[in-house]
Amino acid sequence: AQKITQTQPGMFVQEKEAVTLDCTYDTSDPSYGLFWYKQPSSGEMIFLIYQGSYDQQNATEGRYSLNFQKARKSANLVISASQLGDSAMYFCAMRVDSNYQLIWGAGTKLIIKP
Amino acid sequence: EPEVTQTPSHQVTQMGQEVILRCVPISNHLYFYWYRQILGQKVEFLVSFYNNEISEKSEIFDDQFSVERPDGSNFTLKIRSTKLEDSAMYFCASSENRGGYNEQFFGPGTRLTVL
Numbered sequence: 376a377q378k379i380t381q382t383q384p385g386m387f388v389q390e391k392e393a394v395t396l397d398c399t400y401d402t403s404d405p406s407y408g409l410f411w412y413k414q415p416s417s418g419e420m421i422f423l424i425y426q427g428s429y430d431q432q433n434a435t436e437g438r439y440s441l442n443f444q445k446a447r448k449s450a451n452l453v454i455s456a457s458q459l460g461d462s463a464m465y466f467c468a469m470r471v472d473s474n475y476q477l478i479w480g481a482g483t484k485l486i487i488k489p
Numbered sequence: 490e491p492e493v494t495q496t497p498s499h500q501v502t503q504m505g506q507e508v509i510l511r512c513v514p515i516s517n518h519l520y521f522y523w524y525r526q527i528l529g530q531k532v533e534f535l536v537s538f539y540n541n542e543i544s545e546k547s548e549i550f551d552d553q554f555s556v557e558r559p560d561g562s563n564f565t566l567k568i569r570s571t572k573l574e575d576s577a578m579y580f581c582a583s584s585e586n587r588g589g590y591n592e593q594f595f596g597p598g599t600r601l602t603v604l
Contacts, residue, residue, distance in 0.1 A: 420580060420595035466532065475537035475545040477593060482531060
């Protein structure tokens with residue numbers, strides 16, 4: 376069975392600091408994708424970054440990067456130079472290629488302090 | 490930029506009533522999904538839809554739920570007889586394809602409140 380684990384229910388970070396949000400996953404499927412979404416207090420789900428299981432390099436997207444360690448089954452999100460607008464819930468999700476659905480972690484509530 | 494839209498943004502209903510949540514996926518997308526998120530909890534998959542039929546569904550998606558693509562643009566989720574525990578945010582999503590990197594684009598959600 377597939378599973379996503381986010382062990383940090385909440386984090387406080389000082390503005391301009393880098394922050395790492397943890398995500399570990401479990402699947403026996405060799406082909407899968409890992410996604411990070413941001414959910415601000417307004418409720419919408421915003422796609423941030425994607426990492427494929429066969430990608431050789433870690434994904435980057437502006438201030439977001441994904442620290443993908445396949446052997447450890449981890450896909451941590453790194454936000455560099457955090458901003459007040461980064462305060463939100465962050466969800467890690469996985470989709471295996473044999474299925475259609477996204478499987479979600481419980482989320483991490485990130486609060487950026489001025 | 491194309492986006493997924495959902496209506497209504499908030500629906501309040503009485504227990505036992507039927508509700509229909511509406512979604513307009515991105516026009517060239519072929520795969521459609523419904524997810525729900527009970528307040529403060531994780532997002533849960535309900536159903537995926539492709540080629541006018543359900544391609545995958547979760548245990549949550551029981552006989553009370555149904556989906557339909559009544560025309561070329563809308564994708565609907567019907568709950569036949571709502572229960573208190575159906576209160577949640579319901580997200581519609583669509584993707585161009587299924588395998589590999591295929592981002593699921595999410596709509597803004599419909600907040601369903603069952604009284």
